Amino acid sequence: MTAAVAKTVLITGASSGIGRATAELFASRGWNVAATMRTPEKSNLGGVSDRIKLFKLDVTCPNSVDRAVQDVIGACGKIDVVVNNAGYGLMGPFEAQTDVQIRRQFECNVFGVMNVIRSVLPHMRDRQEGRIINVGSAAGRMTLPLYSMYSATKWALDGFSEALWLELRQHNIKVKIIEPGMIKTDFFERSREIATKPGLTAYDDFVERVSPNLKAWEEAGAESDVVAHSIWRASTSIWPRLRYQPNATLAVWARGWVPSQLYVRVVRRLFNAW
Template sequence: MTKTILITGASSGIGRATAKLFAEKGWNVAATMRSPEEESELRERSNLKLYRLDVTKKEHLQNIISQVEDDFASIDVLFNNAGYGAVGAFEKSTEEEVLQQFRVNVFGVMELTREFIPYFKNKGEGMIINTSSVVGRFTIPLYSLYCSSKWALEGFTEALQYELRQFNIRVKMIEPAAIKTDFHGRSLMVFENDSVKGYEKMEKNILSGMRKRNEKASGPEVVAETVWKAANDGSQKLRYPTGKGAGAVLFARKILPTSWFNKMVLKQQNR
């Protein structure tokens, strides 16, 4: 029987590349996005269908499983990929900006996962894959909100795997390094507050450096291949680092004293 994956945030970047790859490999793909009416290319694939889904709207989350079942009978894998980065000096952020970062990157994942757990339990099997980040295991300046949202996702996912293993539901995480997507374009929200001073040099160095790193990074296809591996390797493996330098930086974070690793981060900041 043909398997089906539901992907959130499929309009661009990692979600879009993953939708195309799984469709090419013969899976049914439920590609969800906030504005499916604006999508044209993905509509050309017979085994890929578009659905409207805003992960911050409960009514969307509650109805998506039945909508996909009407087209594809069942769902085998949930890929929680929707997300964005809210960056800048934390002092510049507003309460609403903080809440929105967590609504999308954390609470949306949690709420959609809550809908899928009983569904997969009734099926007797299933898989949940969450898009985290290498900065879910270390931090960089100006990314306090984004990093903390991914740290929260790491903790949630790691704990959830223990709870759901007894139901034959596997839980996994994809941890991309810098990937050449529009993350530093439309998916990046930079705090604007001219009344807060003192961060100008840091913002110039860090944000311009991250944009340059993003331009030289691997494309989203490398992450899509990692999602394919996670969905099909038959293992209980939890974490899948992906992209240039992902494994190396996480290994360095693991073996180096924290003070040494922090010096590496500060060196990058002061370039």
């Protein structure tokens, strides 16, 4: 009897945090893992398991994406699941954010996801199977002060994912979106950009009041493994579910059911955003 061929997952932004935890989890469960990142030469992830292979991929560069996807197919034979995890956060008052910063945020968090999906879809359509897992955020269903542009990208990703969920079912390609709450990773040190504008001081008091409360929420967040296990369930479960909300179910539920005026007052009180 021929042994079953191991499944393959391609993960973007796998150098650290959620991406790395996901790569290690899938490898430990017998999958081939294509861990992609902008600078694989700086990562030691490949030494964790012989099932993990590193590939260079910059989601903002379509040529880099196409090359990596073909390299993964050549090395592993197929791609069963794509986890779009790469991203970063632009924080701060909207008025302080430049057009370049805003476009760069969308290029990575939204258009980067689209680049990867567009590249891998012909392969999945030909095989008539596959799963696309988009790592969004609870900030794509609710908002927090100073998160305007990060939330804008995650709300866009949520709508895009839901439309694809309907569009790709005819090809037996399942789409899932992971919407975690605060997670304790180096995301907010390594992958956050704080917008400031010389001479703009009108928001200084507000930022000073809100920032410590945001930081406290970040430090109280769940571990990356919590999200990795949600990604595993989304990748393997037969249940036709679109959204997974590790560490955020209650907050997202409240945003949908609590009257908007009350919700705003609660958020302002929690974060001292008066």
